[in-house]
Amino acid sequence: MKRRSFLRNTILTAGLTMLRSNKMFAAFSSRKTFIINEVIHLWSGAITSNTAKVNAKLTTDSSAVRLVASTSPALTSPVYGSFTNANAGNNRMAAMNISSLAPNTKYYYAVEADSEVDTSADAVGSFTTPPNTAFSFKFSTASCSLNSNHPVFTRIGEKNPFLHITTGDLHYADPNSATDINVHRIPYENTLVQAALKNLLLNTPIAYTWDDHDFSGDNSDASAAGKTNARLAYQEYVPHYPLPAGTGNVPIYQAFTIGRIRFIISDLRSDRTALSMMGSVQKDWFKNECVQAKTNNLVIAWISSVSYGGDRADNWGGYAAERTELANFFRDNLIQNMFIICGDAHMIAIDNGNNHDFSTGANNPYKYPIFQAAALNQTGSNKGGTFSQGTFENPTITDGQYGLIQVTDAGGNQININFTGYRVTNAGVETTLTTYDFISTIFIIVPIKFLSFSVKSADDHLKSILTWKTEEEQECKEYIIEKSSNGTDFNVLQKIPCLGNSNGSEYTAYDNNPSEKNFYRIKAIEKNGKFSYSKIESLHFDTQTSVVIYSGLANDLDVTINTKKTGAAVYLIYNSLSMQVIKKEIVLLKGKNQLHINGSGFSSGMYFFKLIIENTHEITKKFVIR
Numbered sequence: 001m002k003r004r005s006f007l008r009n010t011i012l013t014a015g016l017t018m019l020r021s022n023k024m025f026a027a028f029s030s031r032k033t034f035i036i037n038e039v040i041h042l043w044s045g046a047i048t049s050n051t052a053k054v055n056a057k058l059t060t061d062s063s064a065v066r067l068v069a070s071t072s073p074a075l076t077s078p079v080y081g082s083f084t085n086a087n088a089g090n091n092r093m094a095a096m097n098i099s100s101l102a103p104n105t106k107y108y109y110a111v112e113a114d115s116e117v118d119t120s121a122d123a124v125g126s127f128t129t130p131p132n133t134a135f136s137f138k139f140s141t142a143s144c145s146l147n148s149n150h151p152v153f154t155r156i157g158e159k160n161p162f163l164h165i166t167t168g169d170l171h172y173a174d175p176n177s178a179t180d181i182n183v184h185r186i187p188y189e190n191t192l193v194q195a196a197l198k199n200l201l202l203n204t205p206i207a208y209t210w211d212d213h214d215f216s217g218d219n220s221d222a223s224a225a226g227k228t229n230a231r232l233a234y235q236e237y238v239p240h241y242p243l244p245a246g247t248g249n250v251p252i253y254q255a256f257t258i259g260r261i262r263f264i265i266s267d268l269r270s271d272r273t274a275l276s277m278m279g280s281v282q283k284d285w286f287k288n289e290c291v292q293a294k295t296n297n298l299v300i301a302w303i304s305s306v307s308y309g310g311d312r313a314d315n316w317g318g319y320a321a322e323r324t325e326l327a328n329f330f331r332d333n334l335i336q337n338m339f340i341i342c343g344d345a346h347m348i349a350i351d352n353g354n355n356h357d358f359s360t361g362a363n364n365p366y367k368y369p370i371f372q373a374a375a376l377n378q379t380g381s382n383k384g385g386t387f388s389q390g391t392f393e394n395p396t397i398t399d400g401q402y403g404l405i406q407v408t409d410a411g412g413n414q415i416n417i418n419f420t421g422y423r424v425t426n427a428g429v430e431t432t433l434t435t436y437d438f439i440s441t442i443f444i445i446v447p448i449k450f451l452s453f454s455v456k457s458a459d460d461h462l463k464s465i466l467t468w469k470t471e472e473e474q475e476c477k478e479y480i481i482e483k484s485s486n487g488t489d490f491n492v493l494q495k496i497p498c499l500g501n502s503n504g505s506e507y508t509a510y511d512n513n514p515s516e517k518n519f520y521r522i523k524a525i526e527k528n529g530k531f532s533y534s535k536i537e538s539l540h541f542d543t544q545t546s547v548v549i550y551s552g553l554a555n556d557l558d559v560t561i562n563t564k565k566t567g568a569a570v571y572l573i574y575n576s577l578s579m580q581v582i583k584k585e586i587v588l589l590k591g592k593n594q595l596h597i598n599g600s601g602f603s604s605g606m607y608f609f610k611l612i613i614e615n616t617h618e619i620t621k622k623f624v625i626r
Contacts, residue, residue: 152400168211373403555599
């Protein structure tokens with residue numbers, strides 16, 4: 001805490017002017033109390049092209065705290081954020097948002113409380129908003145810090161990263177209290193005032209997820225007593241992106257886009273159970289994020305706080321079935337452009353992706369480079385996995401390591417990405433450990449468009465016929481016919497290769513085993529893995545109605561219809577050439593319905609009796625006239 005961070009001064013002499021640590025305080029009458037409200041620590045995050053968030057700790061309560069941002073270091077002509085509170089309820093942590101910022105612009109920021117701005121050197125920070133288009137940038141990443149005053153943070157800051165991603169273990173306090181939220185607040189307080197980390201965060205926005213030691217202790221999961229307080233303290237202290245799960249006692253997974261990189265940050269602690277690292281809700285969100293990123297031509301940067309290729313019970317090695325599920329999902333949904341950043345293991349390690357295909361049969365054609373970037377300072381450890389570019393454990397507890405990722409993007413079809421791992425001694429001497437370059441290819445293709453799609457009963461009235469037509473399809477790979485019984489949950493029925501015609505094509509497919517309710521859609525897969533859907537068409541066959549046909553003398557028919565439905569219906573009789581012989585409208589009553597049909601128009605052969613109820617349900621029976 002700053003030496004000047006006292007809480008209140010009562011000014012007894014009117015007209016007195018005080019100057020203390022570059023802050024000018026006007027004198028008030030002896031009946032007024034002047035509150036000196038200084039910033040103890042602050043950091044920025046949740047950066048977008050026009051918004052940002054800053055969380056700051058103040059010395060005293062205030063109901064009028066807001067963020068001040070300017071393109072000038074002197075904070076002239078500022079933009080103001082909305083007002084918020086700093087009080088005992090949030091431990092005087094002001095979570096401030098600001099909008100109406102300009103893209104691709106460097107801003108300097110400070111905190112205003114009760115109309116006074118703290119402009120001391122360690123309370124004015126900076127960040128840069130990203131442009132709305134593709135651009136080149138670099139960011140740092142690391143985890144596992146015992147000492148937040150280590151020179152590794154200074155070396156990171158000298159690289160001038162666009163943002164810093166912490167993949168867990170911001171501290172090793174192991175807080176875990178179900179009754180006292182301060183147990184989870186204090187580690188932030190102790191960590192964020194350390195000079196080296198504080199200076200880095202002053203001018204580098206953060207994106208941060210926890211692992212066990214900064215969540216609720218070693219190997220902690222959703223059963224931890226401190227889970228709720230950990231989640232609440234995180235939201236008080238950390239300038240995070242919007243949480244898809246909401247606010248309050250919720251997991252902290254989140255996602256954001258910088259340039260053409262979609263960062264997906266997992267919470268692999270507070271949702272973890274013995275059966276799942278993510279939990280079903282987060283996993284569904286994660287899968288949807290991957291699909292949407294692919295659809296929008298974005299490269300995925302997945303932030304996993306534990307080793308994806310590890311073989312320990314506490315990392316993905318202990319959740320091998322779920323890891324295979326995700327790997328199969330990546331393969332089956334043609335997730336092409338992704339790299340994975342991992343924490344936890346105290347080592348720098350890079351793999352080109354060849355050793356990290358965990359799909360069934362290890363047959364995913366796409367490889368996902370892995371960057372294991374740790375530890376900021378900790379005893380070295382290896383949590384398993386094979387890495388093509390080498391593995392470099394921390395030599396001693398006082399050595400620091402981190403990763404830097406350079407994204408080079410000129411807006412074309414290719415994005416070049418470079419991983420570089422660094423080591424920093426306790427004396428601040430830095431060396432390069434390993435580096436790896438790869439290219440992500442972005443296909444910019446107009447999605448395939450469906451001109452038509454229809455479903456009808458086949459001529460034998462016992463199966464469904466699906467027909468569709470598309471526009472230009474030179475980039476089409478295949479069509480997947482999907483079927484559902486409720487119009488929501490679809491399964492693959494059949495796959496058909498694209499003909500690839502420049503002017504589009506017409507297709508026909510069959511469902512030989514329709515059920516009572518049949519919903520169909522066509523999924524068009526492009527060569528780059530993107531896909532689009534047709535509209536949903538439905539066809540209902542009535543399984544609640546039974547039809548019994550008896551052919552008597554003179555070919556007359558006696559038809560018994562047992563149904564649970566009532567209403568208007570029509571029956572049609574077709575011969576084996578699909579020629580209509582009879583069509584008649586009737587009204588069905590619930591229960592048994594008897595029909596007598598004159599057979600004078602029948603000759604020997606096979607016929608089909610088709611009953612359509614309320615234009616929505618149909619049932620077909622075959623009979624023979626001898």
